[in-house]
Amino acid sequence: MLKNYLKEKREFIDNSIKEYLEELKYPPVIAEGMKYAVLNGGKRLRPILLLMTLELLGEDEEKGIPAAVAIEMIHSYSLVHDDLPALDDDDYRRGKLTTHKKYGEAQGILIGDALLTHAFNVITSENQKVASDKIVDIVRLTSQYAGVNGMIGGQMVDIESEGKNIDLPVLQYIHTHKTGKMITLPVEIACIIAGAEAKKKEKLIEYSELIGLAFQIKDDILDIEGDFEKIGKPVGSDTDLEKSTYPSIFGMKKTKEILAEKITAAKEIICSEFQSEKVKLFTDLADYIQNREK
Template structure:
């Protein structure tokens, strides 16, 4: 995973070179190259490889997933949204570059994610690349992470049930993890049945990812997280631990991870190992 992160970081560094107007590109690069775990690119590359594809075919899409993720973090951190001062252990984008540039850097990253897939993907039939663009679009907009963020905002200071909380998590977090896996599989040439199996895998790890985020907000420190801990408690946010308690929430996350790994049963063990490892990484992460 460390090697894959290096590969992706190098590709992203080259994809967003410093040019006029420098402030824009500096702001994009500040958040894009801030050293996250690169979970989405790793999933995208691993899915491509699992179905027999060359990871080079999925590399632009893998970078695009991280660009979209970064955009969503920059915009979510804004004063008019979650108003966060720290992210990945550093001041948030708008704290360094101002709100206006932060909004625009997010816009540029979002737009470039689609452009980069169309421009840089090589050796894949154009129809497949278009399908990847559709999957990514669905993961972002009115059926994806933006919709999840809207429902999240509307649920603040309100008691919401498990159905709404699940909607938020599935859209705000799982949708882009789903797109990462599914797009990797499409680019690798997977058949429809395989794509749907991997879609189920990714939705499970996506929901688990967010349940564990809720858990870590309670159990981890700000230092461990690189962002403000106990933030959900502070703003009285509905979370899995709040609705189900800490132990039951851990059980839910465990079950989701197990069910995700079950989706990989029909595959060659050695080939499926990276996606199994990524599921376990998400299931047992400490930050």
């Protein structure tokens, strides 16, 4: 069920991204590079999570498409910049050349900048089905979770922690901000669009925070045990950069136990509040995050 759902929604999101980027023609390298960076594969987990949440809350998923596309643009920009020589210095992403390797380093920086900026244009100009006050809330939340109080803050602490022995609270800050905030964001945006009641919103956010942390823990595992052919990028980069990870602090056995605990807790939380048959997508998604190979 989940496999078919993810495939269907991924194609739907890809077509929406193409539609919103189609009008971009000039400068050619920016227009082409933006499309390359966003449409260069990817699971589309974040935008799909937004659409899933709208469905669970009984809201029209069409209302979430602009925000879903914008979130994927922001996520893609972060990967473009993450791969740059000044950060992780990666040559491959999703099995293909990273954006700066294909277009040049300066071009890669500007392509990432363009994706981030254009994301807010999409949220504000393509959202005719969402009330203006809700759009303001979506912009506020997106800028908060993508910025210094979210993804960027987590990225900064991650960089500062390279080559150091950090404690668990610092590692958790990195994971919950660098990765977790952008997984919670689509859920919270769906709650804004649907006007979700407080209790349902609370449980959905708790669920998203747990799978967000689990997603990053699994990334830590895959950086050691993963296969380039499956994950599409070199393994061992965390070790090369001397980053503290769950395996480096707890060892692999304990890390996998922690991952399983987060997944179990996420499934219990979502099932405690929702009885709809659509909730199975959320429990299956949690299992998918735990068992994914890329």
